[in-house]
Amino acid sequence: MTRKWRPSLGLVIGGALAGTLVLSFLGLIALRYLGPEIGFRQAAMVLGVIIAAITAVPGWLLVRLLLRPIHDLETYAAAQEQGQDAPAPRHFGTKEIDTTARGVISMAEALRDREATIRSYTDHVTHELKTPVSAIRAAVELLSDDPELSADNRVLLEQINGARLQMEAQLEALREAAQAREVRYLGTCEISEVIAELQGDHPILTLTLEGVATRFPISGKGMAIILSQLLRNAAEHGAQTVQLVATAGQLTLQDDGSGISDGNAARIFEPFFTTKRESGGTGMGLAVVRNILHAHRGEIALVPSQTGTRFEIDFAQP
Incomplete structure (x- = not known):
């Protein structure tokens, strides 16, 4: 099927600017000749109404060719991010927006x-x-x-x-x-909202929370799943206390356990990698944590620490 011709972005913007300039120039000429005939004040009012009416045409074109397609694409992208089955927009404005939108939809x-x-x-x-x-x-x-x-x-x-x-x-x-890889825990939460539940699930650990009150772009249920896995790992490595420090967009976990050896540090996020195979370890805990964080635009990294194990979780700023 032949794709519909669409004007370029430069043509739309350039045409709107040129039309406005020409219209203003013609208005000055008309005012010069019409003013002496009907009065400059009345001529200015008439020309103002005419210019406003004509200017509304390129304004409508800008809305139709630029603002509406961008808004429709933004709505579609937001629906996809929320996991909703929204239909893709069918109408786009300029050639550049059409190419970009089709690329986003295909992706x-x-x-x-x-x-x-x-x-x-x-x-x-x-x-x-x-x-x-x-x-x-x-x-x-x-x-x-x-x-x-x-x-x-x-x-x-x-x-x-x-x-x-x-x-x-x-x-x-x-x-x-x-x-x-698919499930998203939509919403926001503060660590203070889930720390009591985490302490109850991990009674052998002493949890402390420091830092500023900040909301993270994941629901309390999703955050509890992530932190439970990290606390479970800390307990398995002999930790007794875990310190959580919350700052804007970042959460740090520091425990006092035996830590992770340099040889294993580079592989801990690999699926099925575990040092506890004989005791039933699957090596998928941290891989699942990383997948959940990726679904919420977050990253997790193992940071060198003099004692114990230190993880840093970073969420992309909106």
């Missing part, structure tokens, strides 16, 4: 399709592996009831069962990671 559709593909593939993989994992579990339970099973075979059976538990944990972590 939004590509990102939505990519997320849907990842979610579909994850669901397919976890569903297909569920049956063989269930079969392994049933076989382990059946063989465990055999009184004639030798000690060596029982050790082997325990290893098989441990591998099965690890597979189930990895599949669940994979589902959580895929979900974290």
Whole structure:
């Protein structure tokens, strides 16, 4: 289908400026010749009305070709950010706005399709592996009831069962990671609104909150999920106290645990990387945290610290 011709932005703005200049010049000429005939005051009033009426035409064109398309594109982008299924705008003004808008719409559709593909593939993989994992579990339970099973075979059976538990944990972590790429916890919150809940969920830790009262662009539920994972990691590394410092757009967590070794520091956000595989670790906790933060224009980084572990969470300023 042939794309409709659209004027360039330079033509629209240049035409509006040129038209205004020409109209003002013609008004001065008309006033010079019309003033002596009907009076300069009356001539100025008549010409003012005529000029205002004619100027309304380029004003209407600017609204139609510039302001309305930009507003429609802004509304569409806001709907996509909120996860709403809003129809894409169909009408654009100038050539430049048309090109930019179509690029934004194509990018939004590509990102939505990519997320849907990842979610579909994850669901397919976890569903297909569920049956063989269930079969392994049933076989382990059946063989465990055999009184004639030798000690060596029982050790082997325990290893098989441990591998099965690890597979189930990895599949669940994979589902959580895929979900974290899509789910957004819309709203805002202050850390003071969730710290009581966090303290109750992690009674072995002593939490302190310092800094200014600032609202972060994520709901309290989303912030609680992020901080719970970080506090869980702190407890697993022997921490007893965790200090949270809130500033404008940034949240810092400092614990007094054993810290993270230099060799592991560069890999802690990699999916499935863990040093606690034998105790059921999946290595997806920090990956999920990072995905949730990315969905809210946030970043998390491990910052060098003389004692314990220090994380900094930064949210993009609006």
